[in-house]
Amino acid sequence: MAITRDEVKAALARIAVPTGGDLISKDMIRALTVRDDGAVSFVIEAPSAEIARQMEPLRAAAQAAVERLPGVASVQAVLTAPTEQKAPPALKVGGHPKPQDGPKRVPGVDRVIAIASGKGGVGKSTLAANLAVALARQGRKIGLLDADIYGPSQPRMMGLSQRPASPDGKTILPLQAHGVTMMSIGLMLDEAKAVVWRGPMLMGALQQMLGQVDWTHHTGGDRLDALIVDLPPGTGDVQLTLCTKAVVTGAIVVSTPQDVALLDARKALDMFATLKTPVLGLVENMSVYHCPECGHEAHIFGHGGVAAEAEKLGLPFLGALPIDLETRLAGDGGTPVAGGEGAMADAFGALARRLIDGGMG
Numbered sequence: 001m002a003i004t005r006d007e008v009k010a011a012l013a014r015i016a017v018p019t020g021g022d023l024i025s026k027d028m029i030r031a032l033t034v035r036d037d038g039a040v041s042f043v044i045e046a047p048s049a050e051i052a053r054q055m056e057p058l059r060a061a062a063q064a065a066v067e068r069l070p071g072v073a074s075v076q077a078v079l080t081a082p083t084e085q086k087a088p089p090a091l092k093v094g095g096h097p098k099p100q101d102g103p104k105r106v107p108g109v110d111r112v113i114a115i116a117s118g119k120g121g122v123g124k125s126t127l128a129a130n131l132a133v134a135l136a137r138q139g140r141k142i143g144l145l146d147a148d149i150y151g152p153s154q155p156r157m158m159g160l161s162q163r164p165a166s167p168d169g170k171t172i173l174p175l176q177a178h179g180v181t182m183m184s185i186g187l188m189l190d191e192a193k194a195v196v197w198r199g200p201m202l203m204g205a206l207q208q209m210l211g212q213v214d215w216t217h218h219t220g221g222d223r224l225d226a227l228i229v230d231l232p233p234g235t236g237d238v239q240l241t242l243c244t245k246a247v248v249t250g251a252i253v254v255s256t257p258q259d260v261a262l263l264d265a266r267k268a269l270d271m272f273a274t275l276k277t278p279v280l281g282l283v284e285n286m287s288v289y290h291c292p293e294c295g296h297e298a299h300i301f302g303h304g305g306v307a308a309e310a311e312k313l314g315l316p317f318l319g320a321l322p323i324d325l326e327t328r329l330a331g332d333g334g335t336p337v338a339g340g341e342g343a344m345a346d347a348f349g350a351l352a353r354r355l356i357d358g359g360m361g
């Protein structure tokens with residue numbers, strides 16, 4: 001059984017704080033994240049830096065209490081105090097989201113395509129990076145926005161690590177790699193700080209990425225044909241912020257053929273239906289494994305489930321991608337496989353072509 005937020009909160013409510021009450025009743029827990037793979041992270045916010053220094057035993061006790069829960073694979077518990085939460089100097093990123101009347105068009109961008117998944121680790125970021133590279137390879141002007149603020153992976157996948165510049169302290173100049181204009185919230189903050197940010201600040205940061213990044217910076221002022229947005233897994237605040245603050249052309253939902261992943265993919269589809277965001281189609285990732293030694297095909301996560309689901313829901317099935325070692329190595333190494341040659345590059349190329357032909361790329 002997967003661990004739930006409520007179970008983690010119940011465990012934290014049993015940790016008493018010296019001044020009376022407990023971690024939950026004193027509202028000291030921030031950024032509680034519970035992933036399907038059992039990874040739990042949270043921040044304990046002390047009233048001041050001085051008190052925070054005395055709270056290490058409490059942090060260790062909270063971490064141990066959550067580690068003992070069944071279904072928990074790892075726990076990251078971080079101690080912080082409000083005075084430590086300084087925004088990076090050059091550009092103020094974050095802050096509460098600003099009110100706005102309805103969704104706005106992202107400046108400098110013709111289409112916004114969100115890549116979503118119900119479950120974590122199914123290959124959403126891999127698809128986003130490779131699709132962006134494949135579309136750029138076919139001559140399109142493409143941007144990639146990593147909105148997976150709790151676990152940004154696009155800097156690693158695209159091989160970028162420098163902090164984007166903001167000469168006027170307002171406009172953010174994106175980076176470029178593999179022919180794609182790229183921006184990641186992860187590049188604006190160091191990872192430890194991202195964890196201590198409260199939800200609304202992160203949503204404010206996302207709103208800034210949508211409104212303040214000069215997406216035409218690397219195209220000589222030309223508008224981008226499409227901005228691919230790599231969402232976090234699930235159906236949370238980021239999805240809601242994106243679809244309510246920006247005009248999203250459509251979403252692509254990635255799933256493995258596994259029943260559990262499909263179950264979560266359905267939740268993502270329901271969310272897009274509620275938000276009235278069109279779903280462009282479903283992609284099955286890690287569909288089959290071709291053994292390089294003997295040529296045998298193994299259906300490690302099952303087979304065909306996503307295509308069947310798409311048919312049932314009357315949605316386009318955009319394609320199936322096999323489990324492929326080179327894809328993982330290339331992703332980890334910062335050179336997406338779609339930029340090279342071979343069967344996987346062809347598969348991403350075909351997916352990109354399909355989107356272009358459908359007027360979506």
Ligand SMILES: Nc1ncnc2c1ncn2[C@@H]1O[C@H](COP(=O)(O)OP(=O)(O)OP(=O)(O)O)[C@@H](O)[C@H]1O
Pocket residue numbers: 117119120121122123124125126127148151153232233285286321322323324325327328329331332
């Ligand atoms: N088709 C594939 N073949 C082999 N490895 C893959 C494939 N797709 C993804 N991977 C690997 O699986 C891991 C998870 O993929 P990825 O980060 O794209 O998933 P995600 O859904 O974005 O995860 P997260 O929930 O962390 O955002 C990565 O190491 C990636 O390289």
